[in-house]
Amino acid sequence: WQKAAFDELNELFAETHPSDIARFLESLPAKQRVIVWKSTEFDRAEVLSYMHDAERAELIHRMGAEEVAAATTEMDTDDAVDLLQTLSEQRVEQVLMAMDEEHRQQLSKVLFYDEDSAGGLMNVDTLTVRGDLSIKVILRYLRRHAELPDKTDALFVVDAENRYRGMLFLADIVTNNPDLLVEDIMSTQITPIPVNMPSQSVALLFEQHGFISVPVIDQDSTLLGRITVDDVLDVIREESDRTLLHRAGLDEEDDMFAPTLSTTWARAVWLGINLLTAFLASYVIGQFENALSQIVALAVLMPIVASMGGIAGTQTLTVMIRGIALGKVSSANAFWLLKKEVAVGVLNGLIWAVVVGIVAMIWFSSIKLGLVIGAAIVINLFFAAFSGMLLPLILKRLSIDPALAGGVILTTVTDVIGFAAFLGLATLWLL
Amino acid sequence: WQKAAFDELNELFAETHPSDIARFLESLPAKQRVIVWKSTEFDRAEVLSYMHDAERAELIHRMGAEEVAAATTEMDTDDAVDLLQTLSEQRVEQVLMAMDEEHRQQLSKVLFYDEDSAGGLMNVDTLTVRGDLSIKVILRYLRRHAELPDKTDALFVVDAENRYRGMLFLADIVTNNPDLLVEDIMSTQITPIPVNMPSQSVALLFEQHGFISVPVIDQDSTLLGRITVDDVLDVIREESDRTLLHRAGLDEEDDMFAPTLSTTWARAVWLGINLLTAFLASYVIGQFENALSQIVALAVLMPIVASMGGIAGTQTLTVMIRGIALGKVSSANAFWLLKKEVAVGVLNGLIWAVVVGIVAMIWFSSIKLGLVIGAAIVINLFFAAFSGMLLPLILKRLSIDPALAGGVILTTVTDVIGFAAFLGLATLWLL
Numbered sequence: 001w002q003k004a005a006f007d008e009l010n011e012l013f014a015e016t017h018p019s020d021i022a023r024f025l026e027s028l029p030a031k032q033r034v035i036v037w038k039s040t041e042f043d044r045a046e047v048l049s050y051m052h053d054a055e056r057a058e059l060i061h062r063m064g065a066e067e068v069a070a071a072t073t074e075m076d077t078d079d080a081v082d083l084l085q086t087l088s089e090q091r092v093e094q095v096l097m098a099m100d101e102e103h104r105q106q107l108s109k110v111l112f113y114d115e116d117s118a119g120g121l122m123n124v125d126t127l128t129v130r131g132d133l134s135i136k137v138i139l140r141y142l143r144r145h146a147e148l149p150d151k152t153d154a155l156f157v158v159d160a161e162n163r164y165r166g167m168l169f170l171a172d173i174v175t176n177n178p179d180l181l182v183e184d185i186m187s188t189q190i191t192p193i194p195v196n197m198p199s200q201s202v203a204l205l206f207e208q209h210g211f212i213s214v215p216v217i218d219q220d221s222t223l224l225g226r227i228t229v230d231d232v233l234d235v236i237r238e239e240s241d242r243t244l245l246h247r248a249g250l251d252e253e254d255d256m257f258a259p260t261l262s263t264t265w266a267r268a269v270w271l272g273i274n275l276l277t278a279f280l281a282s283y284v285i286g287q288f289e290n291a292l293s294q295i296v297a298l299a300v301l302m303p304i305v306a307s308m309g310g311i312a313g314t315q316t317l318t319v320m321i322r323g324i325a326l327g328k329v330s331s332a333n334a335f336w337l338l339k340k341e342v343a344v345g346v347l348n349g350l351i352w353a354v355v356v357g358i359v360a361m362i363w364f365s366s367i368k369l370g371l372v373i374g375a376a377i378v379i380n381l382f383f384a385a386f387s388g389m390l391l392p393l394i395l396k397r398l399s400i401d402p403a404l405a406g407g408v409i410l411t412t413v414t415d416v417i418g419f420a421a422f423l424g425l426a427t428l429w430l431l
Numbered sequence: 432w433q434k435a436a437f438d439e440l441n442e443l444f445a446e447t448h449p450s451d452i453a454r455f456l457e458s459l460p461a462k463q464r465v466i467v468w469k470s471t472e473f474d475r476a477e478v479l480s481y482m483h484d485a486e487r488a489e490l491i492h493r494m495g496a497e498e499v500a501a502a503t504t505e506m507d508t509d510d511a512v513d514l515l516q517t518l519s520e521q522r523v524e525q526v527l528m529a530m531d532e533e534h535r536q537q538l539s540k541v542l543f544y545d546e547d548s549a550g551g552l553m554n555v556d557t558l559t560v561r562g563d564l565s566i567k568v569i570l571r572y573l574r575r576h577a578e579l580p581d582k583t584d585a586l587f588v589v590d591a592e593n594r595y596r597g598m599l600f601l602a603d604i605v606t607n608n609p610d611l612l613v614e615d616i617m618s619t620q621i622t623p624i625p626v627n628m629p630s631q632s633v634a635l636l637f638e639q640h641g642f643i644s645v646p647v648i649d650q651d652s653t654l655l656g657r658i659t660v661d662d663v664l665d666v667i668r669e670e671s672d673r674t675l676l677h678r679a680g681l682d683e684e685d686d687m688f689a690p691t692l693s694t695t696w697a698r699a700v701w702l703g704i705n706l707l708t709a710f711l712a713s714y715v716i717g718q719f720e721n722a723l724s725q726i727v728a729l730a731v732l733m734p735i736v737a738s739m740g741g742i743a744g745t746q747t748l749t750v751m752i753r754g755i756a757l758g759k760v761s762s763a764n765a766f767w768l769l770k771k772e773v774a775v776g777v778l779n780g781l782i783w784a785v786v787v788g789i790v791a792m793i794w795f796s797s798i799k800l801g802l803v804i805g806a807a808i809v810i811n812l813f814f815a816a817f818s819g820m821l822l823p824l825i826l827k828r829l830s831i832d833p834a835l836a837g838g839v840i841l842t843t844v845t846d847v848i849g850f851a852a853f854l855g856l857a858t859l860w861l862l
Contacts, residue, residue, distance in 0.1 A: 028764070029764070143608065148605075170601040171579045210664075240672075256753075257768075275786070304710065315679045315701065337687070348699050
């Protein structure tokens with residue numbers, strides 16, 4: 001890295017949107033990221049607010065408390081809180097002490113709420129007005145304000161105790177007679193969001209109703225802040241990321257560009273868990289050493305039975321995980337779904353039992369072997385559908401993420417049942 | 432289904448948001464969905480626009496062209512186009528003919544664009560103004576309009592040829608001196624979106640910049656329409672859905688509540704593809720019948736080698752698929768990533784080679800067997816990382832979705848290499 005290179009980067013950064021600088025930094029290996037960060041100039045607060053937790057952790061770690069305080073006071077409340085929530089309690093304390101009184105109070109209020117709740121998503125930069133004013137007065141008031149907070153599509157109407165009463169949309173301000181009163185044209189259609197609503201439910205509400213911004217209230221209906229649609233975009237992206245990564249046993253904070261050793265360790269744990277299930281399958285196979293030593297064709301064919309079960313079960317599991325996430329599965333239709341998935345499993349079991357059975361008969365010139373593998377496939381696909389359907393429901397009841405644990409447990413079931421059914425039937429019919 | 436039940440549903444529907452009615456319909460089995468649809472009353476257009484393609488296909492199929500035309504003219508352009516694009520060309524023709532001239536022209540214009548492009552996402556309900564007018568005049572004009580189009584955060588400023596010049600935010604209208612001109616306060620910061628931009632890129636832009644609405648232009652800068660953030664929410668949700676479902680070989684249009692037979696058939700294809708790879712693995716195992724018939728422990732342990740490779744490879748693959756989707760992988764860092772992933776693979780290979788090797792030694796009282804399985808695991812995890820990293824890049828170059836094909840090919844690689852390495856080394860060292 002030459003000084004000339006940094007000069008060039010600085011020139012480039014001057015013309016680049018902070019979100020693109022964030023993306024550039026995230027695509028650098030961790031070490032180089034720190035070097036570039038320290039040697040170039042750009043709007044630190046903006047860029048940090050666009051970065052993912054894992055990638056910016058290292059950078060924040062190297063900043064002084066003063067510096068972090070300066071950056072966070074320039075961010076939207078929710079972004080600042082997001083950032084602070086990744087720091088140790090002691091560090092947060094230091095950063096808060098380095099802020100001015102006003103920002104400290106504002107942030108402390110929101111830091112109190114769970115990151116994955118409406119409170120953790122909200123901004124406290126709401127503009128509030130009273131219902132008994134005329135639009136003309138509101139316009140006069142607004143024209144004295146230099147700028148509205150980002151993504152303001154509406155002002156919030158409150159009473160004397162700051163209790164939420166309705167939303168006054170900018171669209172209604174500009175289209176209505178300025179002599180009307182706020183309470184005549186305010187909208188009361190949007191139900192305000194309770195501050196402890198989980199962020200996934202908030203996201204579903206935004207998706208269903210197409211909101212831009214929604215008020216957040218506490219149990220006394222006091223207006224606490226607002227959630228805007230851009231924060232919801234992040235929730236949806238993170239949620240889908242999480243499901244995808246959890247399916248492979250990866251942490252959502254896994255940094256593609258983290259040092260080799262920390263990645264190795266993070267992934268080793270998952271491999272270890274899966275190894276336990278693989279040993280279980282081996283143990284089952286070991287129970288049939290007698291059959292295996294007499295008929296070598298069993299060893300050749302047995303992975304087919306296990307793999308078909310795994311694939312079919314994963315399909316059911318995936319459909320269920322998505323259905324649960326979209327709120328499509330309820331106790332009213334669960335039994336119908338179970339019957340359908342099991343029927344699909346058995347039908348597909350029959351189709352492929354015939355195909356695999358015939359291939360096995362021809363390959364090893366044994367009709368009996370074909371029958372054994374066919375029967376084992378039907379049995380395994382039946383149990384695959386059964387567990388693929390019920391596992392996510394049970395895991396959800398136990399508050400375990402089905403995307404994370406579902407796959408491992410399912411594969412264990414289909415491996416064990418696949419090997420046991422195939423080798424067990426072979427022991428009974430072929431020896 | 433009794434008449435009383437429908438009366439109750441009608442009462443319920445009258446107080447329910449259309450998006451919730453849509454969700455309710457989607458969670459019914461296909462047959463019951465049609466019955467409820469035919470026997471109850473609600474805002475058909477609204478509910479249809481909130482339903483997913485697969486679930487509403489059957490319902491639209493049963494509506495007359497007149498009925499579909501009536502429903503689509505009440506929808507936003509982009510929702511109407513979404514719906515029409517799921518119909519056959521002949522059917523679209525019939526529906527368009529059943530519309531009034533104005534709607535037909537409006538929809539024909541947008542139908543022309545690819546569903547997965549900016550053109551397919553846009554609404555044509557833009558309000559345009561000229562730059563040389565004063566805010567006072569604009570306000571007078573707006574007050575004569577009863578209502579602004581849904582999700583209007585800005586008007587669009589165009590010249591005499593309808594070429595895009597800038598955005599006039601409602602927030603700026605209400606905060607500025609009404610004597611100023613539109614061109615004094617209009618924003619030119621947002622780069623308009625070309626009509627053929629892929630919808631995934633549009634979504635990334637919205638995520639990065641936090642837009643509410645963005646103008647869409649053709650190559651002559653003529654304003655064609657606007658994209659609003661709620662449509663982008665759908666794109667993001669669909670994209671993440673697609674990745675999740677493709678990983679299990681499922682179609683994004685797979686209907687959880689479709690009839691058993693159509694689901695069976697849809698899934699059978701994927702099972703068949705995976706069966707081919709399973710047969711390939713069996714063929715490889717078959718090459719080592721001699722070793723297997725002499726040492727039965729090989730059959731017991733061989734699934735462990737294959738499964739460890741599959742798990743490790745899937746982790747690399749998942750990280751890569753996500754990195755590519757988020758635009759974090761480039762030719763500049765690909766080589767660095769390859770080195771890192773291979774290093775992680777080999778290190779994890781070494782860790783688990785020791786563990787599995789020791790277990791195998793003790794279980795089967797054979798030091799040599801432990802060494803063989805350890806070596807095979809290191810080899811397989813090396814190739815797993817290698818293919819997990821390169822496969823998605825190669826598939827992307829070939830315009831094949833890595834989420835769909837990546838997993839199958841990867842498992843084939845790790846199965847074949849796992850079995851061949853383990854049984855091959857065993858043949859060399861143990862016989």
